Amino acid sequence: MKIEVICVGKLKEKYLVQAIDEYSKRLSRYCKLNIIELADEKTPDNASVKEELIIKEREGEKILAKISDSAYVIALDLQGRMLSSEELAHFMLDCGIKGNSHLIFTIGGSLGLSDAVLKRANYKLCFSKMTFPHQLFRVMLLEQIYRGYRINNGEPYHK
Numbered sequence: 001m002k003i004e005v006i007c008v009g010k011l012k013e014k015y016l017v018q019a020i021d022e023y024s025k026r027l028s029r030y031c032k033l034n035i036i037e038l039a040d041e042k043t044p045d046n047a048s049v050k051e052e053l054i055i056k057e058r059e060g061e062k063i064l065a066k067i068s069d070s071a072y073v074i075a076l077d078l079q080g081r082m083l084s085s086e087e088l089a090h091f092m093l094d095c096g097i098k099g100n101s102h103l104i105f106t107i108g109g110s111l112g113l114s115d116a117v118l119k120r121a122n123y124k125l126c127f128s129k130m131t132f133p134h135q136l137f138r139v140m141l142l143e144q145i146y147r148g149y150r151i152n153n154g155e156p157y158h159k
């Protein structure tokens, strides 16, 4: 399976880069992983609601430009559906069975994902009612994908 993670913003902290490298290495046993990092739009501190909407739409256009028509898109969104780790594992397995062998997970920037990206998404996934910083969230997502593969393979990791 080909898994792409499209995210807004460059990872700055070294410890996050190291965590991403570690999970990318672990995932290489199970899938073809590609992380697409897009430059975020600068948001002025005093940006109006309208300005923020424009920024979010611009970031959304960049995300959409990276999505191929045939990909199955999973938007990480606070309004999405919550799944357990076992359910996410089963969901990924089911995608493969149904012929969706190219999954794209997309993480928004500090303002979230645009309506256009959410509209393109085949599925909206929420991890918790809590909001996590998008850079840390990238690590959390890779860990859950890795956990999913371990569950699906009946391998010892999942508790």
Ligand SMILES: C[S@@+](CC[C@H](N)C(=O)[O-])C[C@H]1O[C@@H](n2cnc3c(N)ncnc32)[C@H](O)[C@@H]1O
Pocket: 075, 076, 077, 078, 106, 107, 108, 109, 110, 111, 112, 113, 125, 126, 127, 128, 129, 130, 131, 132, 133, 134, 137
């Ligand atoms: C800082 S959050 C954006 C918060 C923004 N106010 C919103 O409502 O979307 C940045 C990105 O991280 C991801 N994210 C953060 N917490 C999440 C959660 N609990 N479930 C799913 N995605 C989350 C989403 O992709 C979100 O667009």
